[in-house]
Amino acid sequence: EKVFAKYSGTYEAMQGGTVVQGLEDLTGGIGYKFDLTKDCPEKGGVKQWIPKGHTPGRLWDEIMEKMKTEHVVGCTCTTKGEPRPQTTAKGILLNRAYCMVTGGDFEDNKLMRLRIPLDENGNAKEWNGKWSDDSSAWNSRLRQMLHFSKSSNDGTFWIEYEDFCKHMTKVYMCRMLDDLWTRFTVKSRWMDETAGGCTNFISWRNNNQWILNITRPKTKLVIKLTQPDARMSAGHGRHYSNAIGFYIFKGNENPGDHKRRKLVLKDGDEEDGGDFVFCKEPRFSRQVTVEYTFEKSSPIPYILMPFMFEPGRESLFRLTILSDDRDDDGVPDFGFSDVKPEDDWKRTTLLDAWSRGGTGNALGEEESAGGPVTGPLEQWTK
Template sequence: MHSREHNEFWSALLEKAYAKLHGSFEALKGGTTSEALEDMTGGLTEFIDLSSPPKNLMEMMMRGVEMGSLFGCSIEADPNVWEARLPNGLIKGHAYSITGMRIVEGPRGQTPLIRIRNPWGNEQEWNGPWSDNSSEWRSVGDDSKKDMGLTFAHDGEFWMSYDDFMRNFEKLEICNLGPDVMQEVAEMTGVQAGHETWAVNSHDGSWRAGSTAGGCRNFLRTFAMNPQYRIQLTDSDPNDDDDLCTLIIGVMQKYRREMKSHGIENLAIGFAIYEVKGVNGKLDTNFFANTKSCGRSPAFINLREVTGRFRVPPGEYVIVPTTYEPNQESDFMLRIFTNGFIESDEL
């Protein structure tokens, strides 16, 4: 990693420190955009498949930009060509970042635009509508352009319409930042995010064979052995007209990158959520035999972390993080981001 400025060196030092943390530069090979975003910010990342997006995705992204979230997007790699370049200027299998969103007055009325950056920082940019110097910009007033900080340069950064973005990109990752980081971002950039920040609760736990590694709900006899965490949600999302809370849950298996050199791979992990009323101790097998979960991770998958976003009414819930098979061992961290007031404890 290097800067185009010859007197700026922090990025190379950061990369070296990150390699030292994991034992070698070799250990940094492979991984996902979300792992990098989380390791550098402590945020929680959600994955969105743009071929079947949530209905309110544009609002989610606008809110995210206001709350200082970080975004990565990509087009599936071509198995036969490394970083294949498309005729429209985009590159397959390449991680882009989203650096801004605006609604402007375009030739066909109000148009939501997204600013995207190719981290190579060169002339390899989108060349369709709203690209650098394209005719669409004639309909935007000079004041708006100035307000957007619009510059056309071979710097890898370009604008495209939300519709073109949805048509061309396939995967989106949103890294939500916690309140402690938001304060640091504000101090560094002078830009204060909106009033809202996520409330964050985090718990460390472990799955141990014979005691706390019960496997998924398919293994009903041992499922209740898994660690269980109670959460109490008291107020609903202030920005919606329904009475639901937004909840983002992440379960991360720890230290997997360091263990890779010893031949230890990621386990398939997931979680389930149950609605409860006034629990004192851990939920038992009888409860799980007779109660359906009200939410769960999208799939059991051998990623370092699985996450899910849920809309639920205020109330009391229990989250059960699990490995797919019983008796698989690992340490994990459970994180819960919500936009209301939350209390949580381990049962």
């Protein structure tokens, strides 16, 4: 607790936050969240609980795959103040995080084993529905196969996936990273001129930009953009005043300009001849994370540009690029570098003035305000 308080800055800053933030802070991994609610068109698009009997098969496959690839998986039933008597009656605690121990398809039954931390007395309230400790669904073969132990105080229980979808509202996953992963981390800030905002504003080109060189097809990158935790200043970890995101552009086509910033964009996606490869829409959150796969190698580099939606807003940020080393040789599968000042575009500024002329004119005694070229020749040539 003392170590995490030091990491957070204060004991007060430990309060609040989200499950994904906690998993990432404790493991250094990559966190994800899946919402088990859905949009209900007949109720104005309001999120509703998954209807009875609806079991999303894609999520089951995703959970099973993640558990085999060094992921920490958890779940919770959040209510935001709404009562759920049908859930609490089955022994599921509201707004509490559950850890997923294991799971699989056993004799045509999709079963999952969950764990909840014990209370201060060493006890835990467990699921009491189908496949619980006292359920009649168990047979001797399944008991032996799953090493089933009928213990009421261990905090673990089995639940069917269909019931899991009925009573849980969110699934959390955090991928653990080993030493064979390539990691680049940059700490920077948006300030003064570099706080250029998104591409809705002409000042976008002033944002900090980094160069990505993709030399192998099917290169998958995990890109994380993080801003300071709101709990450090605001006392909670859910409300942020800055919306952050990032772009991936196609770099400059001229070989002599490959190491320079992108200043002009062609409209449209890369497939249509444009420069936009990917855009992570800005969000008011501590972190935005994306897994993006470059299907083809490219002799032209790509530009990675983090941004805040509005120009002029200043903040620190951390940009992290992760990739699994497919050859396990310690050599990154991609290139990542910043734009060095000596390689970037050179800026020349000319100070001049349009003047009507005349003795004592601060803008110049010679007449130089000739007007547009559509005017008389003797005027605009001045």
